[in-house]
Amino acid sequence: MATLRAREVLTDSKYKIVAIESIDFQSKKTNTHSRMFGYLKPIAIIVYSPDSLYAIDMEAQPVALEQLRQDVPELETMITSFNKS
Numbered sequence: 001m002a003t004l005r006a007r008e009v010l011t012d013s014k015y016k017i018v019a020i021e022s023i024d025f026q027s028k029k030t031n032t033h034s035r036m037f038g039y040l041k042p043i044a045i046i047v048y049s050p051d052s053l054y055a056i057d058m059e060a061q062p063v064a065l066e067q068l069r070q071d072v073p074e075l076e077t078m079i080t081s082f083n084k085s
Contacts, residue, residue: 004043006075018078020044020055020068044068048079 003023010017025038044063046055055063069075 004072006046006072006078008078009045015047015049016078018046018048018075020046020072020075046075053079 005021005023007019007021008016009019020043022041022043023038024041025036027034027036029035042058044055044057046053046065046068048054053065055065055068057063
């Protein structure tokens with residue numbers, strides 16, 4: 001099952017860029033071996049500054065921020081911490 005995570009890519013005094021990524025790990029067991037594999041897939045990029053906040057997907061189309069906030073709980077903490085600095 002895939003889960004979403006937020007990862008800070010860039011932070012400076014004017015902007016913060018956060019990547020939203022899908023992570024999926026799977027494992028397979030046989031009588032003699034065990035394998036684990038996974039993938040990391042970019043979903044969206046969020047760019048925010050003190051006066052703007054927007055998200056785009058990998059095709060540069062707008063993404064609903066409210067849906068991302070629901071899907072990635074740590075995103076709200078990242079946004080709040082940037083606005084305090």
